[in-house]
Amino acid sequence: MDKQAPAYDSADSPTPPGGVRPNRKPRTPAYSGSRQASVEALDSPSSSHVEWCKQLIAATISSQISGSISSDASARDGKDLGEGAPHCNDAENHQALKEGSMQVQMDEVPLVPGEGVKAIAKDVMYVCPFSGSVTGTMTITDYKLYFACFEGGSPFILDVNLGAVSRLETISVPSNGNDTKGLELVCKDMRSLRFAYKKEENQPDVVEVLAKYAFPLCKDLTLFAFLYKEAFPVDGWKVYDPLMEYKRQGLPNESWTFSKINTNYELCETYPSLLVIPTSIKDEDIKRVALFRAKHRIPVLSWIHPESQATIVRSSQPLVGPSDRRCKEDERFLQTIMDANAQSHKLTIFDARQSSVAFTNKAKDGGYESESFYPNVELNFLEIPNIHVMRESLRKLKEVVYPTIDQAHWYSAIDQTHWLEYIRLLLAGAVRIADKLESGKTSVVVRCSDGWDRTAQLSSLAMLMLDSYYRTLRGFQVLVEKEWISFGHKFASRVGHGDENHANSERSPLFTQFIDCVWQMTQQFPAAFEFNELFLITVLDHLYSCLFGTFLYNSEQERIAKDVQTKTVSLWSYVNSQPEDFTNPFYVDYEHHVLYPLASTRHLELWTSYYARWNPRMRPQMPVHQTLKELLCLRTELQRKVEELQREASSSLSLSSSSERTSSPSHQGGTPLHSAV
């Protein structure tokens, strides 16, 4: 952790040009307490992630080796500080890494607070698909697998958190006679790692230890998030307060009210306790509606347009069944939702499913609203395939990007995974929803079957397009907390935290797909989002890591029961403690701008810096944002120079009457851009 500290340090106080800093400040000013305490805990997620994006390189080997050397680095770097840009501290660190590594204790494994070493195996061979095999020491803790080899020049480090492991496979080689075993870790984050090791007498088998801590829930152990003891200066659990969020949207108003009907999750156990529903509906009727909707997930408000009062309402499918059941209360409920918006005499339902599937569902007691029973309702199917199709698509994608890529057929191989096609369907659906609200001023109901997968994807994407608040670093966290976590996207089932049943058909990369869509939007509108790519990658990594409590469990009710907020740390605590790392320097607030991404494969790209990041040859282009940061530094430096000269000039004589000083806007130091450096 310590190694990041310079970043804040120097970002706050640009280095004087042309000179060495006389006294370097203590390197950990930002949030000293916890940081100091964790100097040895270099491997906390922060360091690994910051490295990721700063390097933006596929790092099979992570480089977090030592933090105790950053002071050397800064001292050494002092001499060329005069060249200006102070933001390149990662470079310092890296240099430090190279040279400092000599002093590193070889067997020292960096640990996060609360982490404990469970097994150490020496002479393990890591079969790197990119550079051949490496022999070193494997350490297994309750949080990660740490493999290190210090032979032959620069160290080789591999760091995998066990939460990312989807499947463990062993291969024994009987012919060999000396108990040599092969081990493969298939990971949720698109890589597979292969090791070979010897089974030692009187030593626990590494595979057993790995299985125990990778799948704690199957061994009656707790998830690591409950053991993690890092203290962050910011409390991420405070990011989302539903009441505050709805108030921000201007609720309650005369048509919409906060309902207490689900306070104890009695109406619907997968919904949050606070729901926004039409004012005029009685609790009795709501209960009837709940019975008519799958999993009791009644239509509730997610977002309201500040001007037109058109709303995004989400729900599950109506239980119409093969006999075309009706529910008067449900029909009136939708009518009331429509009436709440005076601008339109229509209500549009976007059913995310394929129409054929919706029809099949009807035979199985589900179904869709009949336009003849729901007057003024327009039903649209968005034709998005189900979670199983998505899982299969990502599996194929993994084959394309890992470990090797087929140079000659890269593009057609991507096409064949259909991954981008589904991304396009999702974005196109969300654009239609957003446009219906914005241009059509019409309220929409978004739903699929249960209303927790595609519904969450579509409603959150549409909200991201419509409301610039959600494009800020904080706002995006609120969006995820609200549309995904509180509304019961089944993270535990879809990700399979701590569960060894990798073949479970409940698993599906729905949230990954959503984040990919967000990334596509950031690519099309490089200045419209406050957060950067590192943030998105970090969110995805901790979707699996089980380090933070944020994505654990399937519903708000479960989370309350498990005391997640008191016993675990929120991912947002980590993110918001160092927002600089996750901020997009190009950001300008597109306030009141509705963003319509172009849902065309012509502009959708495979997110290689996430999916193919393990391939060291996937070096990204020289990042543009880096250049911007350099320019920002140059400007700061010049501004300081100009001000200095102005002071000199005015104090000496004559120029005092110069009007130039106020003529340029460049004099005011702190522009909003600065915070982004």
Add this chain to the structure above:
Amino acid sequence: MFSVKQLKPTFKSYLPPVQTDVKKNIQPPIKKLEARLLPGEIVVNEANFVRKCIGAESSHDDLWGKLICTNFKVSFITHDALPKERFQVANRLLGEHDIPLTCLEQVVTVNDTKGKKKVLGSNQKLKFNPTELILYCKDLRIVRFCFDEAGPESAKKVCLAIAHYTHPADPQLLFGFEYVWRQYHGSTEERMNGSSPRGGSKTPLFDCSSEWDREIKRTGAAEWRVCSINERYAISPSLPEYFVVPASLADQDLKQYSQFFTDQRIPLWCWNHPNGSALVRMASISDPLQQKRLDQRICNAIIKSHPQRSEVVKSDLDKSVPNIQDIQNAFVKIRQICVMDPFEESEEKWLSSIENSQWLDYVRAVLKHSAEVVYLLEGKNASVILQEEEDRDLNCVVSSLVQIMLDPHYRTLTGFQTLVQKDWVMAGHRFLDRCNHLKKNDKEQSPLFLLFLDCVWQIMNQYPSAFEFTETYLVVLSDSMWIPVFSTFLFNCPRHHAETITDFAKSKSVPSGEEDVLHFPPVWNWSQQFFVKDQNLFHNPMYVGKGARCVQNGAVKSFRRTKHKSYSSTLRGMPSSLRNGVNGSNGTLPRRNSLAVLKADFFQLREEEVSPSEHFFRDWFSRPADPQGLLLPVLLPSHLALWKLYFLRWVPEACIRGGGFVAAYHKLSQLADEIETLQSQLRRYKGPSPAPAPPSGPSRPSSDQSKMYFKASSSYEPSPPPEYLSSSFPFSPVGNLCRPSLHGTPISKFLNGAKIWLSTETLANETL
């Protein structure tokens, strides 16, 4: 039959035809619609009441006006404004709706009612009255006109005129000649002052020996000399009059050697590496008996010119890179995919189609070959001879790419233009044939220059701060190929240029000795086409801090990017340690050989044979990249992208409103402008002190004239980019119809402002 003298204005006025079903939205023009003509431009034919199609679904946004064919362009004059605020950089030679005749690829007439369609060539007959005219342009635009209210006869005539004038029988019928002739006739005073052959541009043309000398000096090629045996093109018809050869070869030898080379194209020096290695290009040796002897002589001479007497490596391009026909075929395919195929139908298989076109394969092949030449020059310290049958096509591409990778000078605006002038124009790239300006021989047509620009874009895309110019510049340069007034793109070689001028002067009875005054301007003087303000679009804000310097503590200090370098070292640090991992494993493998018998497929140990060049590349990629040093492109398919600005800028459905890279460019540009202001302020405060003057040249911003297109905003609130910006910026797809019939898609409907979605069923079909 077809000569300039016959070009009498054939103006005919047609009364609007009597129509029974007069459409409601015809508004007969009140003011007279006049074509804007350049000097020497003549109206050939015109038709009134023509409708230019803007929207695909409805004619709601269409424009009404007059369609004019001149000896230079197809022009459309209207009083109507385009429906939406749109952004398009104005070209001073062309109006908003104008298309130069040389830019037309195909002229297609359609009769809707009869269901007939005909591609028109020169001097052809048209048996039906056209209701529509579709112009397919070489810059990938597709423009459609409807004649539903125009007189059938005048419609037919204007179509035939356009088709006819698109196929000039003789190069002298290209508009440039008339244009140049009129300028010659312009006031002598103007001639004396402004319009020197250099056209006010700093770009050397390499038509005199001093400019070659300067290039020799700049690259430190001490053992090379300018040779003038080809003065008056005495030796080779396609070489320039002056070129550079090894100092050890005497004129006499060269003359003797020349007869054995195709086209008498003896080796031609391109560039010298600081380490002394030279890049040389030559045609193949036509006499096989002489092959060995000649090769040896040439190589010896080049070795003698190397300070370390390093070896010479010959690189045969005919064997290693695609031929011009393949490249043309790939271009035709990718154009089909990008602008012709129905948008929605091509969505699903988009990436596969791009792959199948092979365009990116060829981009990669050419870049790869260039990178290997770079390895020879830089890594092996060897001189390289690029050999190609004629030395006039792929040699141009490869030699110029090699120089761009190795020499940062060629990544400046002036440097890049120097390079094109030196390695394309003067080296005798057949621009006239490859562009097919005369539409005579389609087999000769090949977009080699575009391939080169695409390759440059790929490098630029990977190293965005390494170039002084922007991708907009590259696109504008490619568009300039289709404006037939620039010497740069009109001729096959310098001699062709010279002879054409002489012939033309003769035909116009210009007194001998005055032919020099008749000249075609090179494209490099951009003021011919664009206002200074718009030329700022060529300047890359990310390049600020490279050429520019900042004043520090009274001394001008170059803003070296040390920090950036060390930043990059983190980037590259990983592969380096990885590689070390490999080395380490070599040592450890034997110790653990018991493991080597594990299932082979489990380990997939890929023991690649690493070639020396591969080793060089890996080593280079493991080190920091200096934007001002050698640059090698990453050639993985994931890193070579479709050049969207070029290929998709005219496709309305592919245009991201308010988005695209320009959003980032906007901010960078404003910031760079602010930095320039600060720098000039600093300079002012310093006063005319003895502080070293800032470097001259294009990198120096004058205080009142910034180089940035977007100026720093006066208010301190950063504002979002203006709404008219789009991914097509600075071009606009509005008014460019990409295909005759657009299928309605949700997005395109949305873009066109339609609020009504199709019914569920239709949409379902569409999205599938």
